[in-house]
Amino acid sequence: MRLVLLGAPGSGKGTQATRLRDHFKVPHISTGDLLRAAVAAGTPLGLKAKAVMDAGCLVSDDIVLSMLEERLHHPDADNGFILDGYPRNLAQASALDALLARLEQPMDVAVQIDVNPELLVERIAGRAKLEGRADDSPDAVRHRLHVYADQTAPVVDYYRELGRLRCVDGVGSMDEVLARILAAIAAAK
Ligand code: AMP
Numbered sequence: 001m002r003l004v005l006l007g008a009p010g011s012g013k014g015t016q017a018t019r020l021r022d023h024f025k026v027p028h029i030s031t032g033d034l035l036r037a038a039v040a041a042g043t044p045l046g047l048k049a050k051a052v053m054d055a056g057c058l059v060s061d062d063i064v065l066s067m068l069e070e071r072l073h074h075p076d077a078d079n080g081f082i083l084d085g086y087p088r089n090l091a092q093a094s095a096l097d098a099l100l101a102r103l104e105q106p107m108d109v110a111v112q113i114d115v116n117p118e119l120l121v122e123r124i125a126g127r128a129k130l131e132g133r134a135d136d137s138p139d140a141v142r143h144r145l146h147v148y149a150d151q152t153a154p155v156v157d158y159y160r161e162l163g164r165l166r167c168v169d170g171v172g173s174m175d176e177v178l179a180r181i182l183a184a185i186a187a188a189k
Helices: 013-026 032-041 044-056 059-072 092-103 117-132 138-161 174-188
Strands: 002-006 029-030 080-085 109-116 165-169
Touching: 002 013, 002 138, 013 029, 013 080, 013 174, 029 032, 029 059, 032 044, 032 059, 044 059, 059 092, 092 138, 109 138, 109 174, 117 138, 138 165, 165 174
Parallel strands: 002 080, 002 109, 029 080, 109 165
Antiparallel strands: none
16 A cells, blocks of 8 residues: 555644554655654754754755665665655655655555544643643644645645545544545555
């Protein structure tokens, strides 16, 4: 299974990606997690990315693509992956197509988890209390939602036009949303 999971911050993408990982027995690859690990490890790349991430902006395409490429070369990704947080703009969507073509591992389907904006803000505020992520501050959240609408929403249209997109309603219990995603993937086959 080679799945691209799309959804705004707070849509439940990360939570569902973990469950899909367990279901399909393929790694959950989150570019946000890869970047946070680089920040925590204090690598030069992490130091460069930190301020950009804290402000809720996108880290440069080159940095994220090279991290992703390196991760996809790990043997555990040979049988597929659940990709979360990538692509975030149209340039990344083309870069991903080119990378997967090179690896001879074309993606099966992109699934978008749809949640209305008011609920997104509410959910992120709840998560901020629990996790204390720097980019869950009100200003950074506003900016991340703006970046999503401006740069990532076109990626949804890109996959839709290519006939590779399935959309699911992201409002409901975690089990309900998972069941919808699995049904959408089955219907895409
Ligand atoms: P996430 O955990 O997916 O919400 O990502 C957290 C932050 O990491 C984002 O707000 C960006 O600053 C950065 N990031 C994650 N994935 C990407 C990406 N594909 N392109 C650029 N920046 C990214």
